[in-house]
Amino acid sequence: MLSVTGLRKVYGRVPALDGVDLDVPTGTLTAVLGPSGCGKTTLLRCVAGFERVDAGAITLAGRHVAGVPAHRRRVAVVPQEGALFPHLSVAGNVGYGLNRAERGSGRVEEVLALVGLDGYGARMPHQLSGGQQQRVAVARALAPRPPLVLLDEPFSALDAALRTELRRDVRQALRADGATAVLVTHDQAEALSIADQVAVMNGGRIEQSGPPTTVYQEPASPWVAGFVGEAVLLPGTTHGAMVETALGRLPLRDPATDRVQRNTTVLVRPEQIDLRTEGYGVVATVVRHDFHGHDALVALRLADGTEVTARVNSEAGALSVGQLVGVAVRGAARAFDTTSPGADGHPSHTTPGLAGQR
Ligand code: ADP
Ligand code: MG
Numbered sequence: 429m430l431s432v433t434g435l436r437k438v439y440g441r442v443p444a445l446d447g448v449d450l451d452v453p454t455g456t457l458t459a460v461l462g463p464s465g466c467g468k469t470t471l472l473r474c475v476a477g478f479e480r481v482d483a484g485a486i487t488l489a490g491r492h493v494a495g496v497p498a499h500r501r502r503v504a505v506v507p508q509e510g511a512l513f514p515h516l517s518v519a520g521n522v523g524y525g526l527n528r529a530e531r532g533s534g535r536v537e538e539v540l541a542l543v544g545l546d547g548y549g550a551r552m553p554h555q556l557s558g559g560q561q562q563r564v565a566v567a568r569a570l571a572p573r574p575p576l577v578l579l580d581e582p583f584s585a586l587d588a589a590l591r592t593e594l595r596r597d598v599r600q601a602l603r604a605d606g607a608t609a610v611l612v613t614h615d616q617a618e619a620l621s622i623a624d625q626v627a628v629m630n631g632g633r634i635e636q637s638g639p640p641t642t643v644y645q646e647p648a649s650p651w652v653a654g655f656v657g658e659a660v661l662l663p664g665t666t667h668g669a670m671v672e673t674a675l676g677r678l679p680l681r682d683p684a685t686d687r688v689q690r691n692t693t694v695l696v697r698p699e700q701i702d703l704r705t706e707g708y709g710v711v712a713t714v715v716r717h718d719f720h721g722h723d724a725l726v727a728l729r730l731a732d733g734t735e736v737t738a739r740v741n742s743e744a745g746a747l748s749v750g751q752l753v754g755v756a757v758r759g760a761a762r763a764f765d766t767t768s769p770g771a772d773g774h775p776s777h778t779t780p781g782l783a784g785q786r
Contacts, residue, residue, distance in 0.1 A: 429608040435484035446632030459619035462629030468612035504569035511565040519549030539567040542601040579611040664694035681760035701738035709756030
């Protein structure tokens with residue numbers, strides 16, 4: 429439905445978009461995931477037709493949209509908040525983009541039901557909670573059956589519990605209506621949980637796109653690995669299908685396609701690191717313990733001084749700082765060619781999941 433190739437947009441001398449390629453299949457939800465300032469909003473504004481692009485092409489339903497004004501692209505946009513007309517009722521807001529016949533056809537009621545607001549048509553926006561207002565904004569976007577719905581961090585102004593519920597419901601509404609949508613977010617949990625495809629964006633480019641499991645399990649670069657979840661990155665030396673690291677000799681996830689060299693950067697996820705008693709695997713010292721309710725992250729220092737993070741279930745919370753433990757890795761490691769773009773060169777310690785800090 430949407431295809432973006434080589435898209436560039438420069439503000440002054442700073443490229444906000446530096447060659448973006450993105451394909452969004454009909455009827456699917458793509459999450460564009462990236463840190464603040466990486467160009468997510470600019471990308472949406474270019475696709476919607478609010479910005480002139482400096483280079484590259486955008487096709488919508490197979491047609492080039494260069495020179496097509498925003499209103500003729502019919503792309504719907506759901507902003508972060510404050511999207512509703514305050515003086516119009518819920519039904520008035522949802523029916524705003526519809527003609528008389530469409531308004532009479534029951535479409536307004538249909539999309540309100542899809543977002544869980546059956547019977548709310550007569551309410552005014554100020555009589556709704558923040559979450560309900562975002563539901564109305566989604567219903568209004570869906571109402572005219574646009575070829576594409578763009579959502580710009582639509583849940584970020586809401587508190588955590590509400591956000592989880594709303595993103596589930598909105599995804600279901602988009603699915604039920606057969607909509608094609610692009611949602612941008614800086615929240616990796618949000619992207620992984622709702623999207624059919626995740627496009628990871630950094631510095632005005634898409635570094636990787638693919639199904640959520642692929643992006644998490646087979647990140648294209650150490651940067652992607654660290655942004656999409658927690659990553660333990662270690663220097664390693666490959667020997668055929670194995671790699672030697674401070675965590676021991678580990679099997680490589682995909683020795684054939686990992687473009688490995690002898691010296692490489694190795695990724696394991698904290699949930700792959702098993703903690704037992706001393707005498708098992710390699711020895712490590714507990715340096716920190718962060719309890720998260722459902723699990724805990726334990727920072728460990730290995731004999732050579734490298735720090736790594738293990739995810740343990742909360743019953744293992746009896747660990748104390750300074751304690752010696754035995755550590756081993758379950759499953760396979762991923763190796764990065766350290767000369768590939770995105771490899772930062774220096775053998776890093778644990779990169780905390782950035783999304784968790786926001
Ligand atoms: P994101 O939505 O990922 O946080 P944006 O697309 O808003 O990022 O911004 C990308 C970059 O472009 C940033 O460096 C931002 O400062 C810059 N930028 C965005 N809009 C403008 C503008 N209208 N004028 C100048 N610079 C802008
Ligand atoms: Mg933005």
